[in-house]
Amino acid sequence: MADTTDTKSSNQMWGGRFASGPDAIMEEINASIGFDKKLFAQDIRGSIAHATMLAHQGIISAEDKDKIVHGLNTILSEIESGNFEFSRRLEDIHMNIEARLATLIGPAAGRLHTARSRNDQVALDFRLWVKEELEKTEKMLTGLIAAFLDRADEHAESVMPGFTHLQTAQPVTFGHHCMAYVEMFGRDRSRVRHAIEHLDESPIGAAALAGTGYPIDRHMTAKALGFREPTRNSIDTVSDRDFAIEFLSIAAITGMHLSRLAEEIVIWSTPQFGFVRLSDAFSTGSSIMPQKKNPDAAELVRAKTGRINGSLVALLTIMKGLPLAYSKDMQEDKEQVFDAAESLELAIAAMTGMVRDMTVNTARMKAAAGSGFSTATDLADWLVREAGLPFRDAHHVTGRAVALAEGKGCDLAELPLADLQVIHASITDKVYDVLTVEASVASRKSFGGTAPSEVRRQIAFWRARN
Numbered sequence: 001m002a003d004t005t006d007t008k009s010s011n012q013m014w015g016g017r018f019a020s021g022p023d024a025i026m027e028e029i030n031a032s033i034g035f036d037k038k039l040f041a042q043d044i045r046g047s048i049a050h051a052t053m054l055a056h057q058g059i060i061s062a063e064d065k066d067k068i069v070h071g072l073n074t075i076l077s078e079i080e081s082g083n084f085e086f087s088r089r090l091e092d093i094h095m096n097i098e099a100r101l102a103t104l105i106g107p108a109a110g111r112l113h114t115a116r117s118r119n120d121q122v123a124l125d126f127r128l129w130v131k132e133e134l135e136k137t138e139k140m141l142t143g144l145i146a147a148f149l150d151r152a153d154e155h156a157e158s159v160m161p162g163f164t165h166l167q168t169a170q171p172v173t174f175g176h177h178c179m180a181y182v183e184m185f186g187r188d189r190s191r192v193r194h195a196i197e198h199l200d201e202s203p204i205g206a207a208a209l210a211g212t213g214y215p216i217d218r219h220m221t222a223k224a225l226g227f228r229e230p231t232r233n234s235i236d237t238v239s240d241r242d243f244a245i246e247f248l249s250i251a252a253i254t255g256m257h258l259s260r261l262a263e264e265i266v267i268w269s270t271p272q273f274g275f276v277r278l279s280d281a282f283s284t285g286s287s288i289m290p291q292k293k294n295p296d297a298a299e300l301v302r303a304k305t306g307r308i309n310g311s312l313v314a315l316l317t318i319m320k321g322l323p324l325a326y327s328k329d330m331q332e333d334k335e336q337v338f339d340a341a342e343s344l345e346l347a348i349a350a351m352t353g354m355v356r357d358m359t360v361n362t363a364r365m366k367a368a369a370g371s372g373f374s375t376a377t378d379l380a381d382w383l384v385r386e387a388g389l390p391f392r393d394a395h396h397v398t399g400r401a402v403a404l405a406e407g408k409g410c411d412l413a414e415l416p417l418a419d420l421q422v423i424h425a426s427i428t429d430k431v432y433d434v435l436t437v438e439a440s441v442a443s444r445k446s447f448g449g450t451a452p453s454e455v456r457r458q459i460a461f462w463r464a465r466n
């Protein structure tokens with residue numbers, strides 16, 4: 001697709017009033033064709049629906065409508081096959097297509113823009129594009145959730161340390177940890193679904209801002225374009241970019257989740273943790289240190305999140321001071337959304353691949369799960385349950401046991417019974433049943449807890465919804 005940057009002649013669409021033509025700087029700042037050419041398919045779809053409605057309502061003739069539709073389909077295949085010459089002089093995708101239509105079909109082309117403005121046209125094109133992107137995002141999140149469900153199934157019983165403050169807290173199962181991400185991405189997916197519902201209204205027919213005197217049928221175009229209904233207020237319709245901002249907000253929240261996952265993968269794949277090994281496909285070697293395997297893809301996902309956040313803040317800032325209705329500032333909405341969409345798609349794809357491919361080192365996880373006195377709470381709970389101590393006293397007794405084990409350089413489960421009985425006389429050898437990590441996780445059967453039986457319940461819940 002070639003760009004022509006001819007600045008000599010005047011803007012053909014505006015005609016005589018700008019006879020001297022915009023100078024090079026004006027053309028440069030004004031043009032959006034460099035990025036909004038991405039909307040060509042939506043623009044043509046919208047124009048076909050509009051022309052069809054105009055003919056149906058007797059606003060244009062059936063002959064003109066046929067010529068317009070035929071011409072638009074020709075343009076669609078020209079663009080798809082790379083045989084369309086985009087011109088910056090023609091400013092944007094709407095005028096590029098309309099100008100080409102005039103060349104192809106002559107004066108009938110001039111009837112297409114009846115009862116329409118570029119303000120409702122761009123609102124339509126962009127909405128259609130964002131809607132498709134949200135639908136794609138929904139599918140990709142479903143794929144990521146499926147990857148986690150498979151890993152959770154496989155590791156419903158595998159113990160690992162659970163962390164708070166990144167300090168060993170209590171043993172959990174790796175399956176449980178995976179299911180935490182399923183909840184996060186499940187919420188993201190429901191935000192996507194809500195956003196699709198919000199934007200499912202057709203802007204076309206709002207015209208410049210006030211509606212139109214032609215007897216158009218907005219319900220007909222809404223239906224033809226797959227929208228639930230037309231928007232209700234023409235002023236709001238051409239000045240609203242909430243759908244783009246919602247997309248970016250969802251992208252930012254999802255990106256934040258992906259980035260936390262990326263961070264965990266970076267930590268887990270260090271030799272010091274050794275919980276997972278990334279596949280060669282998602283890591284790189286070092287050019288100087290032969291032993292290294294770097295989690296580059298995870299790091300880049302973490303970084304893409306910064307970029308997505310930037311786009312959200314950019315569009316919120318672009319919109320915040322605009323009086324109703326349309327202002328040209330709004331042309332700056334598209335690059336933010338296109339860039340964020342590309343980053344988000346790539347980040348979800350990369351994380352899905354990483355989660356599916358990574359090798360989980362259950363032995364390392366189990367060893368780490370038992371270190372750091374991770375079953376101290378289980379000892380305290382045992383004292384409450386079996387010896388009738390108030391929890392605060394049990395906490396104190398357990399603290400003394402931890403200090404003793406620390407002094408001896410051993411784990412709680414390795415302390416001799418005699419030592420434990422010095423700390424509290426009511427402790428019996430039954431206590432050892434709860435000091436293992438397996439017993440600890442198996443006991444946490446509260447709804448949503450880490451016991452393998454609970455993890456399986458969570459998996460079943462999500463399997464039925466994925």
Ligand code: ARG
Pocket residue numbers: 032036092118119122326328330331332
């Ligand atoms: N290229 C413009 C945009 O992206 C299309 C709408 C232009 N409307 C106008 N009244 N200048 O916003």
